[in-house]
Amino acid sequence: MVSDAIDPLDVVIVGGGPAGATLALALRDSGFDYRVLDARPRGGLGIGDRTLALAHNARLLFERVGVWDKLASVTPITTIDVSQRGAFGITRLDASDAGVPALGYVIRYSELQAALDAALHDAGIAIDFGARVASVAADDAASRIRVVAHAGSRNGDAPAGQVEYSARLVVVADGTGESLREIHRRRIDYHQHALTAIVTSDAMKPGVAYERFTKDGPAALLPFGTNYALIWTATPARVTELLEQDDASFLATLHRHFGDRAGRFTAVTGRHAFPLSLQFAARVTGTRSVVLGNAAQALHPIAGQGFNLGLRDVWTLAETLLDGDRGAIGSATQLAAYERSRRVDRWAGVAMTHSLVRAFANEHPLAALPRGLGLTLLDCVPPLKRAFARAMLNGLR
Ligand SMILES: Cc1cc2nc3c(=O)[nH]c(=O)nc-3n(C[C@H](O)[C@H](O)[C@H](O)COP(=O)(O)OP(=O)(O)OC[C@H]3O[C@@H](n4cnc5c(N)ncnc54)[C@H](O)[C@@H]3O)c2cc1C
Numbered sequence: 001m002v003s004d005a006i007d008p009l010d011v012v013i014v015g016g017g018p019a020g021a022t023l024a025l026a027l028r029d030s031g032f033d034y035r036v037l038d039a040r041p042r043g044g045l046g047i048g049d050r051t052l053a054l055a056h057n058a059r060l061l062f063e064r065v066g067v068w069d070k071l072a073s074v075t076p077i078t079t080i081d082v083s084q085r086g087a088f089g090i091t092r093l094d095a096s097d098a099g100v101p102a103l104g105y106v107i108r109y110s111e112l113q114a115a116l117d118a119a120l121h122d123a124g125i126a127i128d129f130g131a132r133v134a135s136v137a138a139d140d141a142a143s144r145i146r147v148v149a150h151a152g153s154r155n156g157d158a159p160a161g162q163v164e165y166s167a168r169l170v171v172v173a174d175g176t177g178e179s180l181r182e183i184h185r186r187r188i189d190y191h192q193h194a195l196t197a198i199v200t201s202d203a204m205k206p207g208v209a210y211e212r213f214t215k216d217g218p219a220a221l222l223p224f225g226t227n228y229a230l231i232w233t234a235t236p237a238r239v240t241e242l243l244e245q246d247d248a249s250f251l252a253t254l255h256r257h258f259g260d261r262a263g264r265f266t267a268v269t270g271r272h273a274f275p276l277s278l279q280f281a282a283r284v285t286g287t288r289s290v291v292l293g294n295a296a297q298a299l300h301p302i303a304g305q306g307f308n309l310g311l312r313d314v315w316t317l318a319e320t321l322l323d324g325d326r327g328a329i330g331s332a333t334q335l336a337a338y339e340r341s342r343r344v345d346r347w348a349g350v351a352m353t354h355s356l357v358r359a360f361a362n363e364h365p366l367a368a369l370p371r372g373l374g375l376t377l378l379d380c381v382p383p384l385k386r387a388f389a390r391a392m393l394n395g396l397r
Pocket of ligand 1: 040054176196231274293
C-alpha cells in the first residue's frame with residue numbers, strides 16, 4: 001500500500017462527474033488543500049451520455065465557475081407545452097411567467113463533462129483519473145479513503161495498486177453513494193426505463209419543449225440545436241422493443257405515441273435505455289463525510305430536476321465551507337448546518353418528482369380527469385403558474 005498523505009487533506013472529493021467537478025471549481029480560490037478522485041479514465045465518461053435540461057440558476061452557477069461560455073451546443077427553452085394524450089388538459093409555461101430569458105437550457109452531458117475537465121486542468125486542481133474509491137472509513141479526526149488506482153492514473157505517474165488518503169472531509173459525489181457505507185439510501189424501483197434519442201421533425205419550433213403524459217409514462221421532446229432530444233419512458237419490455245425497431249418503424253411508433261403536436265418525425269439517431277428508480281439518502285452527512293448530487297438523490301427524469309437539485313447541493317456546500325474557518329472543515333457543527341440548509345429543497349424536489357411520476361402513471365380512466373383539471377387550473381391562474389415555474393427553476397430553499 002502506498003500511503004500518500006501523512007497530514008490529512010482538507011477535502012477529498014470522490015467523483016469528478018458534473019457535481020464533484022463543479023464543487024472542485026467552486027473551491028478554487030479557497031486556499032484549501034483538496035483533490036478529486038475519479039474512477040473514469042482521463043477524457044472518459046462515468047455514465048452513459050444524455051442531454052440535460054438545466055434551469056436558469058444552473059446557468060448562473062456555471063457562469064461563476066467559468067464553464068458556461070465553453071459550452072457550444074446550449075439550446076434555450078423558452079416555452080414548455082405540457083399535455084396528456086387522449087384526455088383534456090394542457091398548459092404552456094413561458095419564460096415571461098418566471099421573468100427570466102429562458103426556462104432552461106439543453107446541453108449534452110459529455111460536452112459539460114469535457115468543459116469541466118478542461119476547467120479543472122486549467123485551474124491546476126489536483127485530480128486522479130482511473131482512481132476507484134473502494135471504501136471510506138472515518139473517526140472524529142479524519143476520513144480515510146482507500147483507492148484502487150490503475151497504472152497511468154494521477155497525472156500519468158502513479159503506480160498501480162492501492163493508495164490511501166485521509167481528509168478532514170470526504171465529499172462523495174460518485175453518482176451512487178456506494179463508496180460510503182455509513183450513509184443509507186432508500187430505493188424505489190419504478191419498473192420503467194427511459195429511452196433517449198435525438199430526433200428530427202419537419203415542424204421544429206425553436207425554443208419549444210413538449211412534455212406529454214401518456215398511459216405508458218411521460219415523454220418529453222426538448223429543443224436541441226435543430227433537432228429534439230427525446231426522453232420516452234415505458235416498461236422495460238416496451239423499451240427493448242422500441243430499441244429493436246428499425247428507424248422507420250420507430251419514427252412511426254413515436255408519431256402515434258406523441259400525436260401531431262411536434263410535427264412529423266423524419267430521422268432518429270443514438271437510441272439508448274436507462275433504468276429508472278428513485279434513490280435517496282434521508283441524511284446526507286455522516287462522520288466527516290457528505291454525499292451530494294446523484295449520490296444524495298437520483299430522481300426520475302420526468303421534470304428534469306435531478307442534476308439541478310444536485311447543483312444546489314454543490315452551491316450550498318461550497319458556501320458552507322467557504323464561510324467557515326479552515327479548522328471547521330468537516331466538523332459536526334458545520335455538517336449539521338449543511339444538513340439543515342438542504343432539507344426543505346431536497347425533500348420538495350424528491351416529493352414533487354415522485355408525485356408527478358405516480359400521478360401520471362395512473363392508467364385508470366378517472367385519473368385523467370383530476371390531471372386535466374390540474375393542468376387547466378395551472379394554465380388559467382397566472383400566479384399559480386408563476387409560482388410553479390419559479391419552483392421548477394429555483395427549487396425551494
Ligand atoms: C435519461 C436521463 C435523463 C436525465 N435528464 C436530466 C435533466 O434533463 N436535467 C437534470 O437536472 N438531470 C437529468 N438527469 C440526471 C443527471 O444525469 C444526474 O443528476 C447527473 O448526471 C448527476 O451528476 P453526478 O456528478 O452527481 O453523478 P454522475 O454523473 O453519475 O458522476 C459520478 C462520477 O463519479 C465517478 N465515480 C463513480 N464511482 C466512483 C468511485 N467508486 N470512485 C471514484 N469515482 C467514482 C464516475 O466516474 C463519475 O465521473 C437525467 C438522468 C437520466 C438517466
